Amino acid sequence: MPTRRQCANAIRALAIDAIEKAESGHPGAPLGMADMAEAIWRHHFKHNPANPAWVDRDRFILSNGHASMLYYALLHLTGYDLPITEIESFRQWGSKTPGHPETGVTPGVDMTTGPLGQGMASAVGMALAERMLAVRFNNQEHNIVDHHTWVFCGDGCLMEGVSHEACSLAGIWKLGKLIVLYDSNGISIEGRIDGWYNEDVTARFTAYGWQVIGPVDGHDAAALDAAAVLARAETTRPSLIICRTRIGFGSPGEDSEKCHGSPLGENAALGTREALDWHEPPFAVPDDIYAAWDARQAGRQAEEKWQAAFAAYRKAQPDSAAEFSRRMAGDLPADWPSLAQNILREVQGRTEAAATRVTSKNILEYLVPRLPELLGGSADLSGSAGTCAASSRHFDPASGLGNYISYGVREFGMGAIMNGLALHGGFIPYAGTFLAFSDQAKNAVRLTALMRLRLVWVFTHDSIGVGEDGPTHQPVEQLAALRAMPNLLLWRPCDITETAVAWQCALESRRAPVCLSLSRQNLPSCTRSAAQLVDIARGGYVLRDCAGEPEIILLATGSEVPLAVETVSWLAGLGHRARVVSMPCTELFDAQDAEYQERVLPKACRARIAVEAAAPDFWRKYVGLDGAVLGMSAFGASAPAPRLWKHFGFTVEYLLDIALKLLKNYR
């Protein structure tokens, strides 16, 4: 029977070998955290390597994602579908072992990590999901949702502001099943951290309402066990276990930054093997150590026990069981198509002017009571963003009930927590803030897109239409930034009907997150034919047309569509064949076939003007060198909105002028 240190050394050896072979990687953290990993994964972690999708498994987040080889070694050793050939292909093209952990690529990896701090922030969302689902679905006889969320994080994670935002909320939310092991090795890339990180972490996390355990010796298996037992025993406070470790444990660079981010090198690798008393060839693990790590049988038994419990639950509570299965599968309710149709039918009749943030709220009034998986929220702007429906209930930390979260002024934390909720399953998170403040959440949105999660951002106050609050609150460049992000759908609807289609798309879009860009100010409702109604979902369509081929096309989105419509009326009055193309979602338009695109934007018509109160360059994609763009090349200003629209040229007069000049060129 191998010792626990020997088991931990198997992680170390695999990490060294893989990084040496790849000639790239981060040995310091896996060597330093191997004992922590052994303690948790062999003695506390509930999982079934044969089924990484088991819904009641414990979750594991490697927040310091550069320690990826630790993760891969764990998955390999415990019996996941990650053979040694994959370890040997670490960081190579097409392998299941990329440089940083990527969910969807590696069986058993619960989240894509790398940007420090976000892993632990998303773990807060996972633990929140567990708590809310447990309250919703468990009862006195049945306990079908009952798992922990484990996090490994490093000093860098705790330096990042997102750790403050999310961990402060975790304390308030009483997430007793969130357990963070802090790899406190005192080293970051630039060296010993005293010069840039010396805060009293215990005091800080105690201030957040956490249980803080330790510092414990992060290389002492028994001490780590005892800490984990303490953490699991706590039910109302998240736990932070401070583990004092030595980065690069066993290597010549131990306890210094030298071992952080590049292979040890052949000699140092040999020396480390010596120091660890590890005498196997590269990538070889003795059978008895494999056997000691093998979690397949225990994992199968654990899941079987749960399956039996769930079968009993299904028998006793068939509706709840079916609902639980549906939500964890991410399926919309069976009556969703008719719900969606009802909404579209309803909104088509509306004629009143309304801000799209308000029309979005009206749609949520219908959706929220009908879709229990919707978990709303806002970064302290619920009223302005229209995210809180009348039937929304604020999450109550005491009871765990609710379907709405006040995240406070924490856009980044909110985004990372939504990622955790979506990763866990059982929820479709949505949340709102001003579009200008999407900046603060940008890297969380990026991880959403990279992981292709289903969630919805409600970005309101989406232009200089904000008015008096001025340039800090008026987005200019944010639409371009979001459109440049792969995998993401950005919707900027012009009225309630487009907003309804946007929401429908958002909920049905399982592999592409959706951002809604909504106006602060009122916008008129457009009338549409049945064919136009259908075409909204194509992302771009002819909203107003002329007889025959257009001489000129005005493309617009959101609040600028009415301006384009009115200008085209004037052009028609002047005898011009002019068309308005509404482009609420350019990504979806780009995904249409060439025939449809040609129908909307015929190649022959080069007199095109794009109108959007945002950075203009993006629109050259559709208007080319021959067209024009009416956009915002400067930051906005503080004044009543009508004054700003006029100053920045968003008037019929000015747009008409551009159009007529353009038409002249084509005479």
Add this chain to the structure above:
Amino acid sequence: MPTRRQCANAIRALAIDAIEKAESGHPGAPLGMADMAEAIWRHHFKHNPANPAWVDRDRFILSNGHASMLYYALLHLTGYDLPITEIESFRQWGSKTPGHPETGVTPGVDMTTGPLGQGMASAVGMALAERMLAVRFNNQEHNIVDHHTWVFCGDGCLMEGVSHEACSLAGIWKLGKLIVLYDSNGISIEGRIDGWYNEDVTARFTAYGWQVIGPVDGHDAAALDAAAVLARAETTRPSLIICRTRIGFGSPGEDSEKCHGSPLGENAALGTREALDWHEPPFAVPDDIYAAWDARQAGRQAEEKWQAAFAAYRKAQPDSAAEFSRRMAGDLPADWPSLAQNILREVQGRTEAAATRVTSKNILEYLVPRLPELLGGSADLSGSAGTCAASSRHFDPASGLGNYISYGVREFGMGAIMNGLALHGGFIPYAGTFLAFSDQAKNAVRLTALMRLRLVWVFTHDSIGVGEDGPTHQPVEQLAALRAMPNLLLWRPCDITETAVAWQCALESRRAPVCLSLSRQNLPSCTRSAAQLVDIARGGYVLRDCAGEPEIILLATGSEVPLAVETVSWLAGLGHRARVVSMPCTELFDAQDAEYQERVLPKACRARIAVEAAAPDFWRKYVGLDGAVLGMSAFGASAPAPRLWKHFGFTVEYLLDIALKLLKNYR
């Protein structure tokens, strides 16, 4: 002699009146913080209303910027050039009283605020600047740099992660002259904050190494005074004064979120005047209260005293005095033109391949010892980003010496602190991180651009050239996001010569911040004629040309320029007239006259291909509908970089193929 409460009520009355007249604004915070403002501004704040540019004034940052009317009332009452007509024009077009404070618009406003948390984070930079300048320029006889940085902030500021990042550093840096008054009113927009902010703020800031004073009654002038005295007496720890206040003090909505973000309304405004025992007509302030507030005489005396001290200093230390004046004026050293020429001459001779992050470091090796105003740093990536020159000295919190800062893993805090350093004056801050992590700092970069500060971001690892670290570390959409931001110059140089010109531009660019986008991987050096060398500074120029008018133009930036050059050689070999345009800074190219632009990109040539390993749409601006873009439409992947370049099509074969197809269209 009016009471202190009456003086405070003048702020309240002006705030109410201005917000009522504007029919827009945030009365709650000015009403709540008026007593705090009276205590500090009438009794502790060192300033001269006649000269808001006095370098040794105290700095004041209203981190909860929505309380702007508090600020404007203070500036008006104490005698700044902000007449009552400006107060009456609050939030109107062209006024000096925008919705949120904007530096450069209003005399006396030290920073543009609005996005919560960033004000206090930038204040950390200001206090750091003060400390470093004091150590550099003061001596036993002369104390020419000696001022405090005062901050008002609210609950929202403390929720934001950037407050964690910056305040943690402020403690480490021993910024004893930073004094933050925390308006602890327990209310944010969504109501009483207990549900989303209940941490022990005293414990948190004590953990950071701050002196925490209070809670004190934020409406008790004597208590506030005593707290300010304590704070000023502390010299090695920043101070947080927790002021318990009632938002909307005196109004019917006092102590609730109702008074936060919209005018009180006529009746409530009247009621508030009654409650405050304020019986003046709108916008009227009794003479005795004006007199009590008037800081002009005391301010003039304070500055005169300093001017006398500075005159003595100039006499005793003429060189230091001249240097101090130069640095505070933001002028480069007198020999700068020759320094810049030396660099250009030197780099033109280089022929070796090098990563632009390395060439940037080489340039810094030359600049850092010669420009003492350069204050470098990195978010824990100094080695990778090449920001720490051999002559750089890490800031030592004990002595206050140094010209380089390890910010730790805190991109957002780093950006906000750089803003504070630049706002204070005396420094040109620069700092590095990976381009992918520009996301975390995005809103700080936005404020940099909005305020038109001089600072330099060194963004390295700027493409899939990152290789094995994978998609979390490979930027794709960041260049588009930064280019869409007004006032900003983004440079993506292709070799050491372009990098040198970029750095020269960065240092000479007083009103437009510069972001450098630099490669991880080696790039060859290009040869250039003298004319080409000059044209680099135009942002785009012909790097390789053909005889006669080009049939096809390849535009490229940074690491993709060599690919374009090689492809054009092949095209030439195949008998095509092909040109390479290097476009290291599109903003500068766009600023050139039409004649130059036509010379580089002749309208007649529509066969154009843009090559950049980033989101492609931006480039339609130059290649239009008829050209092509070789870019990154997806996130990257983890693998050795050569494999990625091949997979994503950045090969001569593929680019040649695109070019030949395009040329076919023009046959």
